[in-house]
Amino acid sequence: MYIIIIGGGSVGYHLCKALLKEKHEVLVLDRDATKCENFEDELGSVCVRGDGCEVTTLAEAGVSRAEVFIAATDEDEDNLVACQVAKHKFGVPRTIARVNDPKNEEIFRKLGVDCPISVTNLILEHIEEKIPTHPLIHLLTMGEEKMEIVEVKILEGSKSAGKSVKELSLPSDSILALLIRNGQKPQVPTADTILEVNDRIIALTTTDSEQTLQEKLASD
Amino acid sequence: MKIIIMGCGRVGAQLASLLDADGHKITVLDVDAHSFRRLPPSFGGTALVGDGTDEEMLRKAGIGEADAFVAVTQGDNRNVMAAQIAKNIFNVPKVICRIYDPLRKDVYEALGLEAVSPTTVFAQLLRDKLLAT
Numbered sequence: 135m136y137i138i139i140i141g142g143g144s145v146g147y148h149l150c151k152a153l154l155k156e157k158h159e160v161l162v163l164d165r166d167a168t169k170c171e172n173f174e175d176e177l178g179s180v181c182v183r184g185d186g187c188e189v190t191t192l193a194e195a196g197v198s199r200a201e202v203f204i205a206a207t208d209e210d211e212d213n214l215v216a217c218q219v220a221k222h223k224f225g226v227p228r229t230i231a232r233v234n235d236p237k238n239e240e241i242f243r244k245l246g247v248d249c250p251i252s253v254t255n256l257i258l259e260h261i262e263e264k265i266p267t268h269p270l271i272h273l274l275t276m277g278e279e280k281m282e283i284v285e286v287k288i289l290e291g292s293k294s295a296g297k298s299v300k301e302l303s304l305p306s307d308s309i310l311a312l313l314i315r316n317g318q319k320p321q322v323p324t325a326d327t328i329l330e331v332n333d334r335i336i337a338l339t340t341t342d343s344e345q346t347l348q349e350k351l352a353s354d
Numbered sequence: 355m356k357i358i359i360m361g362c363g364r365v366g367a368q369l370a371s372l373l374d375a376d377g378h379k380i381t382v383l384d385v386d387a388h389s390f391r392r393l394p395p396s397f398g399g400t401a402l403v404g405d406g407t408d409e410e411m412l413r414k415a416g417i418g419e420a421d422a423f424v425a426v427t428q429g430d431n432r433n434v435m436a437a438q439i440a441k442n443i444f445n446v447p448k449v450i451c452r453i454y455d456p457l458r459k460d461v462y463e464a465l466g467l468e469a470v471s472p473t474t475v476f477a478q479l480l481r482d483k484l485l486a487t
Binding site for chain 2: 141186188189190209210211214215218219222223235237238244245301
């Protein structure tokens with residue numbers, strides 16, 4: 135697959151390395167000559183010096199035959215414009231942008247970037263996961279559908295412990311997909327399943343109902 | 355009209371003072387407070403320090419009630435991003451942005467953004483002046 139990456143910083147570099155390893159054809163664009171030389175030394179001729187927001191540079195890079203276009207600079211406005219030019223001028227089917235300010239994730243989506251990735255939000259999710267007392271962990275966010283997969287732990291004192299799923303009156307757009315109980319095989323919970331302390335539940339929910347789901351399952 | 359101008363460089367400041375003198379309600383945004391020195395002492399509008407690509411900042415500048423938004427910072431991409439936020443997220447009726455790069459300007463015009471490229475305009479002006487007898 136032909137993949138173009140804008141920005142040869144650490145994200146661009148490691149991404150390029152990983153994609154080359156998977157045998158993709160990769161081209162990195164960066165404005166900085168020194169960065170391009172580093173690529174040349176480390177990974178071969180994969181980096182071209184140029185502004186990834188400029189139509190002429192992108193045309194020379196053969197963007198019109200790229201299947202994926204990734205803008206990974208540390209400037210949000212550059213990432214947005216690079217993706218929009220790639221998409222609308224050159225018809226790249228999938229554009230991915232690194233979002234540095236989490237506030238811009240939604241804006242990027244509204245302005246037509248196929249897949250905006252907020253670095254800050256990713257780090258937050260990972261940190262959240264490491265805090266043992268936090269009852270709800272985000273496992274996966276499906277941005278386009280506004281759905282997410284979360285893990286909820288039934289802590290000591292949760293009012294849902296000892297109740298069956300149907301008694302909890304969960305939000306209608308949340309589905310309990312899996313129940314993990316210590317020492318047992320994971321099971322699919324039914325309406326009659328009784329929840330116990332230390333149960334871990336994998337659930338699919340909309341972003342809007344996440345809060346309600348957490349309250350119903352994990353509040354005391 | 356209530357008009358928000360993003361970027362208080364020479365063009366932004368000049369535009370702000372012209373429109374202010376015409377009696378419009380002007381808010382000028384710039385990331386650097388030092389830029390506001392370019393506004394004339396008679397300027398009666400509001401000058402706000404802040405980034406026009408930031409939704410919160412735009413709200414503070416009163417973009418909800420703005421009739422027009424003009425993006426004239428030094429950065430093409432910043433102008434494009436702010437103009438799109440004003441147009442597509444806040445539905446400001448009239449949005450104009452400056453894009454130095456003529457090719458990028460064409461792309462965004464095709465996308466429905468009203469853009470001006472000073473590069474093209476000035477080059478044409480110089481040509482006409484050179485060829486005028």
